[in-house]
Amino acid sequence: MEKILCFPEPNEKQKLFLRDTHKYVAFGGARGGGKSWAVRVKSILLCLKYPGIKIMIVRHTYPELRANHIVPMREMLSSFAVYKETAKEFHFPNGSVILFRHCQTDKDVDKYQGTEVDVLFLDEATQLSEEQYNRFKACVRGVNKFPKRIYLTCNPGGEGHGWVKRLFIDRNYNMGENAQEYSFIQSLVTDNKALLASDPDYVKQLEALPPKLRKAWLEGDWNIFEGxxxxxxxxxxxxYADRRWTHVIEPFEVPSDWNIVRSFDFGYSKPFSCDWWAIDYDGRAYLILQLYGCTANPDEGVRWYPDRIFKEIRRIECEHRWLKNRRITGVADPSIWDDSRGNAVIDSADRHFVYFSKGDNRRLSGWMQCHYRLAFDENGFPMVYFFNTCRHAIRTLPLLQFSETDPEDLNTHMEDHFADSFRYFCMSRPVTPVRVQNTYELGDDPLDQRVRYAPYTYR
Ligand SMILES: Nc1ncnc2c1ncn2[C@@H]1O[C@H](COP(=O)(O)OP(=O)(O)O)[C@@H](O)[C@H]1O
Ligand SMILES: [Mg+2]
Structure with missing residues (x-):
């Protein structure tokens, strides 16, 4: 007798996901939106449609992989595919295979380097770093007739928030990335009728979360997330026009007698950030220009070796109307004086007449200074503004998250180079915190404890 595999009816968003044939498909949004379910069903449907196809399902940890996928799929596929426990693979009679892999550390990814698959599913992709994502992406290859696709599911927040948001929400593409290959489907918990019917309290539980988490998980808001x-x-x-309650403004002509400070954070395999700040008579700082790039991973085709960086800094300072013929003081990442691995980066700066003093690298006081500068006074004016042309500053600052291990610091695995440069700048010109009415009641939430240090205004 013919065996028939039955699935419950997918909801509307799941249907979109199941039908989507873009090369990169992200299924995002709220918890409980039915994303992992869609991964299970889509992977099985592909296996049945394309005999001999090879599929990999990835999740952060093995226990999550087991609970979310292996156990329910063993149930679904009991008479349709054989599960091989040691290999962690389903083998279908038609030759199709589903591999289950987890990825908690970079070492885990090393193990999968040689694996070739046709379709990759990254469940909770926001738990993977961009580096891990790129390495998994490289597993999708091979010369055969099968589709080559990557399906991701994602929640706002987590270490991978930045790259997922860039590719699927902001759609801000680098060289070599083709916008037409990317598709995003937003699922809301309210789309998951099956869950609402079986667990009507689930939404109530999400509604009881702290406001930021609620916005992220219930509404799938990518601009706000815990941490x-x-x-x-x-x-x-x-x-922008009245400059109140905003840090970003339109550029204006910088008066010729304002002081200029250049701050610099160096990165070899990570980006460097060179930032020019103009200081008005009240000591208020304006980020007016920024040079940002990477030595190892070329951005827009340019490899930024130190000599090239400082040559360009020098050129900008000689030519730009806001900088030329001015005295510019520089402050930089103290590690550029390190010559233990050969030439110190600072020697290259000196050769191009770009001078710096050593930045104060006390991290906690540095971050406090950044917060003091960002704090709005009672009229809504901060002590630092960013010209909206300084796109890497504006892009990276709101993405940074607290470190999971050190609640007073940020997560240094993220793109923190502009933030470091900002910190060196702030430490070179410390300000006293503005006294503002704190309109936020601090509770017992550990998140609140972490932000107690700074006189924020919460509105
Ligand atoms: N179309 C569907 N029919 C029946 N149950 C579903 C369907 N979609 C999701 N579910 C169930 O709803 C619950 C939440 O779905 P899940 O895929 O785990 O959500 P997410 O991964 O988005 O957090 C699970 O118990 C799942 O099996
Ligand atoms: Mg899930």
């Missing part, structure tokens, strides 16, 4: 390090950072175009 955002610079919570107070505000980019409000509607206030």
């Amino acid at each position: 955002q390090f610079f919570e107070e950072f505000a980019d409000r175009p509607e206030h």
Whole structure:
């Protein structure tokens, strides 16, 4: 007798996901939206449609992989495919295979380097770093007739928040990335009728979460998530003109007698950030220009070796109307004086007449200074503004998250180079915190404890 595999009816968003044939498909949004379910069903459907196809399902840890996928799929497929426990693979009679892999550390990814698959599913992709994502992506290869696709599911927040948001929400593509290959489907918990019927209290539980987490998990809001390090950072175009309650503003002509400070954070395999700040008569700082790039991973085709960086800094300072013929003081990442591995980066700076003093690298006091500068006074004016042309500053600052191991620091695995440069700048010109009415009641929530240090305004 013919065996028939039956699935419950997918919801509307799941249907979109199941039918989507873009090369990169992200299924995002709220918890409980039915994303992992869709991964299970899609992977099985592909196996049945394309005999001999090879599929890999990845999740952060093995226990999650087991609970979310292996156990329910063993149930679904009991008479349709054989599960091989040691290999962690389903083998279908038609030759199709589903591999289950977890990825908690970079070492885990090393093990999968040689694996070739046709379709990759990254469940909870926001728990993977961009580096891990790129390495998994490289497993999708091979010369055969099968489709080559990558399906991701994602929640706002987590270490991978930045790259997932860039590719699927902001759709801000680098060289070599083709916008037409990316598709995003937003699922909301309210889309999952099966869950609402079986567990009507689930939404109530999500509604009881702290506001930021609720916005992220219930509404799938990618701009707000738990653990955002610079919570107070505000980019409000509607206030660019009056400059109140916003840190980002339209550029203006910088008066010729304002002081200019250049701050610099160096990265070899990570980006460097060179930032020019203009200081007005009240000591208020404006980030007016930024040079940002990477030595190892070329951005827009340019490899930024130290000589090239400092040559370009020098050129900008000689030519740009806001900088030329001015005295510019520089402050930099103290590690560029390190010559233990050969030439110190600072020697290259010296050769190009780009001078720096050593930045104060006390991290906690540095972050406090950043917060003091960002804090709005009672009229809504901060002590630092960013010209909206400094896109890497504006892009990276709101993405940074608290470190999981050190609640007073940020997660240094993220793109923190502009933030470090900002910190060296702030430490070179410390300000006293503005006394503002704190309109937020601090509770017992550990998140609140972490932000107690800074006189934020919460509105
Ligand atoms: N179309 C569906 N029919 C029946 N149950 C579903 C369906 N979609 C999801 N579910 C169930 O709803 C619950 C939440 O779905 P899940 O895929 O785990 O959500 P997410 O991964 O988005 O958090 C699970 O118990 C799942 O089996
Ligand atoms: Mg899930």
